[in-house]
Amino acid sequence: MAYHVxxxxxxxxxxxxxxxxxxxxxxxxxxxxxFVLEKLAAFPAHGFDRARGFWGRGARDRPCETRFAIEEHVPASAVEPGA
Structure with missing residues (x-):
């Protein structure tokens, strides 16, 4: 199993x-x-939004934010045929 950001x-x-x-x-x-926490460290406002399910970073004076998601990746070879 692998995780991708x-x-x-x-x-x-x-x-x-x-x-x-x-x-x-x-x-x-x-x-x-x-890895995500390392990326977030450079921004003044950041954290995990549990209700919406993402890690985010932004600046208090800007209307944009960057959001990070960690996704579990199951290799196709690990999936049973017909499942």
Missing amino acids: SWRVVGPGERTLDRDAFPHAFARREDAVA
């Missing part, structure tokens, strides 16, 4: 302005979380 920039009205994923694959969720 994606990001998107969200503007006013929850409009996605840009999105992508980091090429890294993490074997442990803890390593993916550490």
Whole structure:
């Protein structure tokens, strides 16, 4: 099992302005979380929004924020046929 981190920039009205994923694959969720926290550290306002399910960062004086998501990836070879 691997974990991947994606990001998107969200503007006013929850409009996605840009999105992508980091090429890294993490074997442990803890390593993916550490990677996200490292990225968040450079921004003045950041944290986890439990209700909406993302890690986010932004600046208090800007209407945009960057959101990170950690997704579990199950290799296709691990999925049983017909499942």
